[in-house]
Amino acid sequence: MLAAILYAIPFLMQGLLTTIVVSLLVVVLSTAIGGLMGIGLVYGPAPVRWLVRGFSDIVRGIPILVLIFFIYYGLPIAGLNLQPFSAAVLALTVFKSAQVIENVRGAIGSIPRGQMDAGKAVGLTFAQRLAYVIAPQAIRRFLPPWINGVTDAVKGSALVSLLGVTDLMHAMQQVIGRTYNALPLYVLGAIIYFVINYGLSALSRMLERRFSYIRE
Amino acid sequence: MSVLDPSSGTPLLRIRGLEKAYGQVTVLRGVDLDVAKGEVVTVIGPSGGGKTTLLRCVNFLETYDKGSIRIDGEEVGYQDGPRRAMRSERDLARMRAETGMVFQMFNLFPHLTAAENVMLGLVKVRRKPKAEARAIAEHWLRRVGLAEKLDRLPSELSGGQQQRVGIARAVAMDPKILLLDEITSALDPELVGEVLDVVLQLASEGMTMLVVTHEIGFARDVSNRVVFMADGLIAAAGPPRELFGGAIEVERLRAFLSRFGARV
Ligand SMILES: Nc1ncnc2c1ncn2[C@@H]1O[C@H](COP(=O)(O)OP(=O)(O)OP(=O)(O)O)[C@@H](O)[C@H]1O
Ligand SMILES: [Mg+2]
Numbered sequence A: 001m002l003a004a005i006l007y008a009i010p011f012l013m014q015g016l017l018t019t020i021v022v023s024l025l026v027v028v029l030s031t032a033i034g035g036l037m038g039i040g041l042v043y044g045p046a047p048v049r050w051l052v053r054g055f056s057d058i059v060r061g062i063p064i065l066v067l068i069f070f071i072y073y074g075l076p077i078a079g080l081n082l083q084p085f086s087a088a089v090l091a092l093t094v095f096k097s098a099q100v101i102e103n104v105r106g107a108i109g110s111i112p113r114g115q116m117d118a119g120k121a122v123g124l125t126f127a128q129r130l131a132y133v134i135a136p137q138a139i140r141r142f143l144p145p146w147i148n149g150v151t152d153a154v155k156g157s158a159l160v161s162l163l164g165v166t167d168l169m170h171a172m173q174q175v176i177g178r179t180y181n182a183l184p185l186y187v188l189g190a191i192i193y194f195v196i197n198y199g200l201s202a203l204s205r206m207l208e209r210r211f212s213y214i215r216e
Numbered sequence B: 001m002s003v004l005d006p007s008s009g010t011p012l013l014r015i016r017g018l019e020k021a022y023g024q025v026t027v028l029r030g031v032d033l034d035v036a037k038g039e040v041v042t043v044i045g046p047s048g049g050g051k052t053t054l055l056r057c058v059n060f061l062e063t064y065d066k067g068s069i070r071i072d073g074e075e076v077g078y079q080d081g082p083r084r085a086m087r088s089e090r091d092l093a094r095m096r097a098e099t100g101m102v103f104q105m106f107n108l109f110p111h112l113t114a115a116e117n118v119m120l121g122l123v124k125v126r127r128k129p130k131a132e133a134r135a136i137a138e139h140w141l142r143r144v145g146l147a148e149k150l151d152r153l154p155s156e157l158s159g160g161q162q163q164r165v166g167i168a169r170a171v172a173m174d175p176k177i178l179l180l181d182e183i184t185s186a187l188d189p190e191l192v193g194e195v196l197d198v199v200l201q202l203a204s205e206g207m208t209m210l211v212v213t214h215e216i217g218f219a220r221d222v223s224n225r226v227v228f229m230a231d232g233l234i235a236a237a238g239p240p241r242e243l244f245g246g247a248i249e250v251e252r253l254r255a256f257l258s259r260f261g262a263r264v
Helices: A002-043 A046-060 A064-078 A082-110 A113-122 A126-163 A167-179 A182-210 B051-059 B089-096 B114-124 B130-143 B159-171 B190-204 B217-223 B240-245 B253-258
Strands: B013-022 B025-035 B042-043 B064-069 B101-103 B177-181 B209-212 B225-230 B231-240
Touching: A002 A046, A002 A082, A002 A126, A002 A167, A002 A182, A046 A082, A064 A082, A064 A126, A082 A126, A113 A126, A113 B089, A113 B101, A126 A167, A126 A182, A126 B114, A167 A182, B013 B051, B025 B051, B025 B064, B025 B231, B042 B051, B042 B217, B051 B064, B051 B177, B051 B209, B064 B114, B101 B159, B114 B159, B130 B159, B159 B190, B190 B209, B190 B217, B209 B217, B217 B240, B225 B240, B225 B253, B231 B240, B231 B253
Parallel strands: B042 B209, B042 B225, B101 B177, B177 B209
Antiparallel strands: B013 B025, B013 B064, B225 B231
């Protein structure tokens, strides 16, 4: 068993790297895109709100697996050919952006209206109100569900193996294919995923404490 | 009946024919009101009469449909000219910085200390260096009796203390006019006095103010002029002695004041 694990480790590390890169890309892109769209949903003019609402509802109504296959096999029909890696990252980003939109909406919605009024009365512009009044208060409510979503993204990144991208999950399957010794590999893989996500949860609790300055 | 103050030349705040509706509900139906520099005008009247809406329009926290609001000759919220176009965000912010507002529910920034609440506008809007902003914040917080609470968060302050921070935050910006909307009505009765004392002090120093209040006694003490507002219109106006002394024959005013009989 130990020998099997030692044999597997270099392959798994290679896969782990891909998993981490995919997760990072998805988290960074979806936070930026979902963050902007979330602000559009809360403060934008009606057409922007409808568009964002429609996007979010549709995406959240589709299983992630369907979304991945749709983007990989469906978009080429529309003339857009993506590499498996790009298609996988795009699908996961779209999926995660929809979650971030709802995280942002929930976080901003929890702030009393009077905060925006007070910011206006002092003479802050919209961008300044967002930066100095709304964001510092919203971040506390935004973080816990967002970090949950990050762990989802790490777990969800395993789905890229379905398109043949060699992430941690795919590397495990390849090693199993060679050694016919599944159990130790799955145990090892589970441990690696667990360590990453446990680390993220711990980070989340730390950040929550860091931002707990508002007592209600 | 004229509600205009004949003594002043061009008033600091000049409101003409102000109309505002929320959907089907008309809230302001043509309000005319002038406030001269250094004058304290109090607005009283029954609930739902449009007092809050009037103040919010002056600070352009609400858009308005018809009429004009001018501060120092400059139209609030809309560009000058025949086409009624909203000012740019930057322009709106600049104009709002010229009017101070204190809110019924304080609306302090909960993530900032008392001093930081006062400093935010000074640093981000007035572009003052941190140290200078801090000095101004300390000055005003001392003036409202909070020298000991500079670095406390709002959640660590009593209601009366929070509202005094709210006043300091507004006056520190050196506004042309201060708008106060029932600033004591969310306070326990024993905390009302400490807040009203601060306002009386500011009034005696010549701060121009438009004050909405249900404290009739305070209105009598602080105002140069009292305006009675009902159903979106100014139904009566005059010096406090006339308005509260029964010299003005307006049935709604009489009915309104009779509820405060003991306090007038
Ligand atoms: N955001 C809003 N949307 C719809 N209607 C509103 C809104 N704000 C105020 N109103 C309505 O406008 C009318 C005037 O409200 P306003 O708050 O200006 O009255 P007020 O004189 O300040 O009353 P109070 O003494 O109770 O504070 C009320 O009928 C109120 O229901
Ligand atoms: Mg009101």
